[in-house]
Amino acid sequence: MADPSLTGALQYLEAQRHAQPELADWYSAFADLYQRKLWHQLTLKLEQFVRLADLAFDLSLSALLGDNVFNFGELLAHPIINSLTGTNVEWLYHILHAFNSGNLLRYQELCRVHNIALCAQPALVENEKKLLEKINILCLMEIISSRPSEDRTIPLSVIAERTKLSIEDVEYLLMKSLSVHLIEGIIDQVEGTVHVSWVQPRVLGIPQISSLRDRLDTWVGKVRQALLSVEAETPDLVACA
Known part of the structure; x- marks a missing residue:
């Protein structure tokens, strides 16, 4: 290729x-x-x-x-x-x-x-x-990608703070990103949030890979803790049976 x-x-x-x-x-x-x-x-x-x-x-x-x-x-x-x-x-x-x-x-x-x-x-x-709009979109994608998959309901105020845009301009930025299929999700204007279900994959740089590794380590830690918790409860379950 x-x-x-x-x-x-x-x-x-x-x-x-x-x-x-x-x-x-x-x-x-x-x-x-x-x-x-x-x-x-x-x-x-x-x-x-x-x-x-x-x-x-x-x-x-x-x-x-x-x-x-x-x-x-x-x-x-x-x-x-x-x-x-x-x-x-x-x-x-x-x-x-x-x-x-x-x-x-x-x-x-x-x-x-x-x-x-x-x-x-x-x-x-x-x-x-045009360049400012593009980097704002990329900033938005970075905000989304840096969050765990279970934490993809993002307050518009968080995006506004990072991009230095008004809430109205953040909504436009989200609609632009949705229209060109960079993200998929739903904007909740009442709650002032956006729930993102998908973000376009990108080739990651070293800092982004490091961040992804840290999140993976956190996830592995949670899985290990859950496993230990189940193992600790298993004898009690057997005794009750």
Whole structure:
């Protein structure tokens, strides 16, 4: 199966081919390797054609601005993204991580620290509201995913506090997330809660995996305690029989 980043790279080059017809031969060579599933050779060929940092930058912007892209884990797992580090656009690498973890505060901090660099990117400036909505949705998904499955009835006030939105805007955020099938659930406006029955799976980062491990350890502890309780009561049950 093709790595999503290779697919994205090929799509990017296809778009460039239409803008620059002289790239047709290059694109044909890439497409041939892609069809034959020669992923390693395709990666090497791409490295010959374009500077990795430039390609990583374009792929990152495409992911951030993509209408239905809410999963950044696969992109971040690809070595090509590491080529952003140590460059003058390293801030984009950190923004991707902030989006992947739904860390709104981190995103706002990065926007403040790297304001000049961000303002030099027209696409980011023009889509400022869209980016804020996207990271708020990812923040919502992180809130849901970080809670145990038996604790998925969430007060809207909790979401409002994390996202810095009004209750009305939280309701809109939930409806948006429901409409694009990122979550499934029911909003209870009377109680001021949302019950989430499902959240779209995502590729997890190290901090998210650590959190999941901690929750699993807690669950195992509860199961062990329940087992010990049953074993302790078993002799009494046998005696009564």
